[in-house]
Amino acid sequence: MDTATLDYLRTIAKRLNDAAHGEKTPIVEQSASFLNCSTKQIYQLLRDADLMPPRKTRTDKGDSIITRAQAELIGGMILVATRANGKQILAVTDAAEMLKAQGKIPDVAVSTILRALKAYHCHPSQLATPTAHVTQRSLHPNHVWQIDASVCVLFYLPKGGLAVMEQKEFYKNKPANVKKIEKERVIRYVVTDHYSAATYVEYVMGAESSENLTQVFLNSIQRRAANDPMHGVPSILVMDKGSANLSGLFLNLLDRLGIEHIEHAAGNSRAKGQVEKHNDIVECKFESRLSFLNVGTLAELNAYCQRWRSHFNANAIHSRTRKTRNAVWLTITNEQLRLAPSLEVCRELVTTKPKTMQVRGDLSVTHTIKGYPNQAYDLTHLPDIYPKAVVDIVVNPYRAPDIDVAWLDNIYTISPIETDEAGFAIHSPVIGVQMITKPESSADSNRKAMLKAAYGVDTEADVDKARKKKQAAYVGAIDAMADVDNSHNEGNVPSIITKAAITVDTSAHVASREIKPLTHVEAAMQLRGLISDLWHAEHFSDLQAQYPQGVPHSAITEIADRIIVGKPINYLKAVNE
Template identity: 30%
Template structure:
């Protein structure tokens, strides 16, 4: 029967007749009249009473139940029942504990988490009314459509195991029959493990143009790298989608976040975005592309063609994706995917370098180079001809750079022989990169922009160390200007103008030291040696006496010294005593009495 607001005029007249009969019916007859009307209109008895109330305003006069609106179960109990049901779901299935078992378990005396006595069916109705039913909670979370400005702004890349085919070396592409390949026959799966196919797909988010390609084995960094290199490159007119996107979105797989893949993306200036685990809707574009490939290519087109090799399979996949994206209208913008992708402009299309260069970028790690005193670095690059050439780069404009620093350097794949030098961004604390062009030289080995001697005088740019060096000198020696500080330094001025007295600090600290008790020791045995003084010959001694006595020296002194000391010589330490004895009077008038010989050595 149509809804109550759409019932026909004949049905309204019939309801009037039913109402009249119910008003006149005796006790116990209303039920039969209502059942008859329900059968006539093809609805239930409750619907008849509702139509009489809505259309004709009939009041049955029955009182509302005293417990109307009361559920007989608390919200907390419904939460626990829902938690028990949700907690027993399989990760990738729909099997779970039955509602009867869950209610019985939670209501049992040994558990006692719920006390409601409502039936299981009623509890399931209340769970749905409260929005706690497992069928409701397992629905996908709400999502917001995110727009992109132009093609190649965002690509989504994902790998999926091809569960439909495997590629046999002997017989070519083979269907994985569900009767032979399933969980209860793991040996069959193991047997074709090396022949299984991995399908890599890249989808442009703006146009949903996509590329797909197959590889043998399992998901790996090598396979992903080869796919990206192929997808970025030109297809020779077989598919228009190419170029390096500004952003690449992956799932958090080990291969997707491996060092070679990140090296390639970083060097090509393509920012990598990794979504959360179990959030496949974040990569909705590429997931939809996987679905299209599986349904329209693998399950449809390939069933009618023989595939002899992996190259043959990939040729067919490229042909099919070119046909599909070029002929099938997209529901979002109403034209083929190729037409939307071709709206890309020259500024937005970043052409990828040759494939061999990109393969080197996958293996390339930043190399440390030392900054010399001229704020320059050297870096060797391998050219397209395979030859290695060394270039110089001026890095004086790199933030915070100073002589002696070790800076990371990588090749710029878009503008060889330019390089990019890494530095720490002060605002983010993360590693950033700045491009630098190679210095060019003349045939004589001079830089082409070097000043000409005798024609131009140019001072070398000052770096951070130069600025800091001058600031330190002025801080140490004071002065209003740097020249004044340097003048004080040259004149031997004290650092901090003598305001810092380190010995005052030593004295103050020493005063705080404890008084140390003398330590008991033992005397060191020393061998007593007599040391004799040097002896001078008589002429040498007289020469020295003549120097000391001056005019008072006479020739008789020589004879006296010769007679007194003779061939034994004069002890050097007695010259002073001899000079004092001979000084008061001349030796000719008062001959000097012989002096007794003294022992030398103090003993």
């Protein structure tokens, strides 16, 4: 292309770029006439010279006839119809046809709908992307462990030992075959240390039960062979919400061992992704070998697994640490390693709950721990402890036979009382040599203060003196008869006239005997008790006049009745006159 033509094309390109809508065609036609060529050739010449003006952006770029609400409706229909395994069973075409028939979306091509779905991030492929997750970390070996169970590729044949489950015989479309071996399945439990990724694997028979889970977990925390260093009690255990994991017995064991248990939400297996991945590792790297081995019993299977596991932990390089699992786990410090109690004590912890006991008079309690004799524990140093106080006690799994005592919202670890050959506590005072008293409890202090206040004295000795003298307490401060006097003053004690009655004649059955009459003072006291305020001083004079030798017992009731009705006393004849 010569320079003159190129300069002319530059002029044409500038005019086209500046032209308004509808003005470009005349410019191109004029140029084609000038150069004696077609309009198509003009465009080609501009492209060859790299002078073709860019296409102007459409004013409706980014707009769609499909609205966001319509796109969300289509995406929602497909999302709801998607199975739990992720299979999409409703196509965009079918969903669009349903909505077009109801007039809920415009009648446009499926490609237009798909572009709109992607623009609004409602496309099935976009909706299927997983939710973003956060990667968590642990602080040191045995800080966090994870545990999970899965079905092994083996199952038990009653007459033939263990056998591999063939995919063509045991899969979801043949539930009868799966049901047939349900109780004979081999379950794989995998335990991982989150910090080092060290792994413990054990196989059990049957199903995921609390018994199997407890057995595997207790075995995993015990110290084993020298080439299998991972052991100890973790601070936190992460697991799923399976019924076995949440059983009361297993959770009780974790509580007794001081392990915090975290159950992740259903469907969020990523929360314990490490142990999930190690289940896959065990299946691929160990169970893949079982097709070439004759495994007859569960013990043989676990023996093979132990050999493989020790090799794997010692040699496999972890991608995160760039070291072997054993090498990282061995960085644990003495403070971070909590040694597990013996298996016997651990098994007892499964069913052990705090026991409520009453403190004895010498501020001690007794408790029996499996494997140890009944022993006494001194609680003297507990704050504000007192006889008959109620405390909760449980064995300390890391210091048996020490116990943990719950008192006033605190936990105290108590060791057994040391005794001599005769069974006496070594710290007890010797008779005739020394005198030791227990610390004064709050109850003791309150009791002494109350007694001093009751008798108005300052010392305990003065309290003893006052009590020996039978001195009344709270003199001048408390009226012990206040309620009684108020009752009388308020008329709550009405006078009652004794009903007429028949006197029992005992002369025929009982030998006659003389009874000493009452003195005038004794009779007056009895009458005062019967008639209260109706008794007056002149009644005493009448008694003396009527009964100069004393008042007969049988006359008291009649005298009281006469006074109540206002009759005189002296109608009666004197006794022995």
